[in-house]
Amino acid sequence: MTNRKSWAAYYRRFGCLDCHKRKQPHGRHGLCDRCAALVMQRVKAIVGQMAAARA
Numbered sequence: 278m279t280n281r282k283s284w285a286a287y288y289r290r291f292g293c294l295d296c297h298k299r300k301q302p303h304g305r306h307g308l309c310d311r312c313a314a315l316v317m318q319r320v321k322a323i324v325g326q327m328a329a330a331r332a
């Protein structure tokens with residue numbers, strides 16, 4: 278239950294995994310556009326921190 282289709286079906290039924298709203302278009306992985314962007318931002322920050330820690 279991790280492919281794109283099933284996440285889209287999940288979103289239609291339950292809304293966003295994070296904010297539980299359905300007003301925003303589906304972003305990815307069961308998250309709305311806004312939450313998906315926020316998650317990507319957090320992931321990028323973590324990746325940046327990991328890279329800095331290795332340096």
Ligand SMILES: [Zn+2]
Pocket residue numbers: 293294295296297298308309310311312313
């Ligand atoms: Zn959301």
